[in-house]
Amino acid sequence: MSADIIPLPKARPTLDPMLALTAQDMNSVNAVILDRMQSEIPLIPALAGHLISGGGKRLRPMLTLAGAELVGYHGSRHHKLAASVEFIHTATLLHDDVVDGSDLRRGKAAANIIFGNPATVLVGDFLFSRAFELMVEDGSLKVLKILSGASAIIAEGEVDQLTAQRQIETSEERYLNIISAKTAALFAAASRISAVVAECDDAQERALDDYGRNLGVAFQLVDDAIDYDSDAAEMGKDQGDDFREGKMTLPVILAYSRGNAADRKFWEAAIAGHRSSDDDLAEAIHLIAKYDAVEDTRQRARHYAHRAIDAISIFPDSKARQAMAEAAQFAVARGY
Template sequence: MSATIHRLSRNSAPSLEPMMSLVAEDLNSVNAVILARMQSRIPLIPELAGHLIAGGGKRMRPMLTLACARLLDYAGTRHHRLAAAVEFIHTATLLHDDVVDGSAMRRGKRTANMIWGNNASVLVGDFLFSRSFELMVEDGSLKVLKILANASAVIAEGEVNQLTAQRRIETDEDQYLDIIGAKTAALFAAACRIAAVVAERPEAEELALDAYGRNLGIAFQLVDDAIDYVSDGETMGKDTGDDFRDGKITLPVILAYARGNEADRKFWKETMSGLHGDNADLAHAQSLLAATGAIDDTLARARHYGQRAIDAIGMFGNARAKAALTEAVEFAIARAY
């Protein structure tokens, strides 16, 4: 068993603390940029944006930009504003997602759309997207602009793809992976890759960081989709079974549907199409997921992609940063246990 596989199979509880400690000083600078750039002469904008930005998020995506810059021994400050741009893109997509999904809870708090309404949430999301592009332009790198602008477009494509797949039980695993690769992994990949651009490192290192972020993002979403059925609202910061009630076709459902008998498949067709969806149906869905091993296999896939992420940064030499980025992968997967 290799050292990296051993790390991914560790018994102690991993955390983001090593990465947070690694980038603490840089993150203070990023938070200052975020606070300054979310201001507006329209009071509702910083009020609504601050509700989500200061609402308990771990800042994982901007921390990845900062940690990857440390991995490359980058000594400048350009990555501070770009990490803020990454956080603005992420926050904007969350505001829009909560409107599309009609979500009532995020990170254990009422969503902005529940407090201020859908219109305000969408418009403030647009404001944050605009702020992110201002920060990209100020950086002056067309390559950075291309990477982050492309990620923003891909995220939107992924969300539309997910919307078209909603309540369609015939959605297959390839389309599902395409969806999560776009709506989640694209920003993880871009957040990591831009560190190599500002550090002026060769393309091979850019691609390695892209692969790290992309595989981490896929693993992260696989875990999210699994724990939607097995965790509790207090742990998740949202209601258990939200994906089930929304008719989202995630990998656990795809696997359970494929492995079920005729009665099981009939149940999935009816519930995913919206004919049923109460707590009793959720409980039955959870029993089918357990019986078919769908949750366990989804988490096994997450570990596979997590290992690919860890392997992708094997070429780099900064031991402290590499260890922190490795543990970030382990943390993302350990959320399910």
């Protein structure tokens, strides 16, 4: 795989070109989000707003908007659809925090800590429902099929991750299948629907799907590397969450497979839940560094980012294509 790895650019990539490209359309998307998260039940907008206004990158709806720019779409259907994408994502985050028992999300208390698990799950359901309302209002059965299919795949990926939890024998192949479902499926759908509303040909539609899918895998690989590579202040969650939850992410899979008998014994106890103290986390970070597992995880992420950039090479060079390429580079260079 090393032959396919692209070096990071000398200047640290940012999301700034993508933010500038989509800023005007994002104002329209945010207006839809604000309108559709309202309810006569005060707890619903209060809880939804806690997360939606919590400083997320809004990367998934940006993919829909950037894709529309890339293919020269000049309508407004993508505004509601991008809002639908963000609602799907937010709903999954709310449910994830309950499943994982998270304390932090984007650097502040997770919704379930403030509002409780039952309310958090139910508001997640509300946002899923709002997402489907927006899809139906668009009127395209193809768009509905793409986004509803992605929603089902995300749920399957989350269930697969749950059943793989604390299973030390989880393979790299299964791990990649999990992140392809729970993360990359929505990236792919968000990108692809911009080609659908613009009535692009199949090749362009596939290209945007491939861009989003590969970007999503790269994004999740880096997320999983960061858990053993950054402090909580930078990444906005508790360092070691994945470790304490017994998640078999790629850094752990690599460190376990490369370790000696003593190292493997440590991982077996840790993933089973018998070694979860701060000292144990420090040992885990030490072993992952010892076997270059974080750097190799980031290298794999760069491979997928390269594939994402290649996927959109069928489109003429433009500000949109450049911004989307830099977004892929940012996804693997980031530390949060």
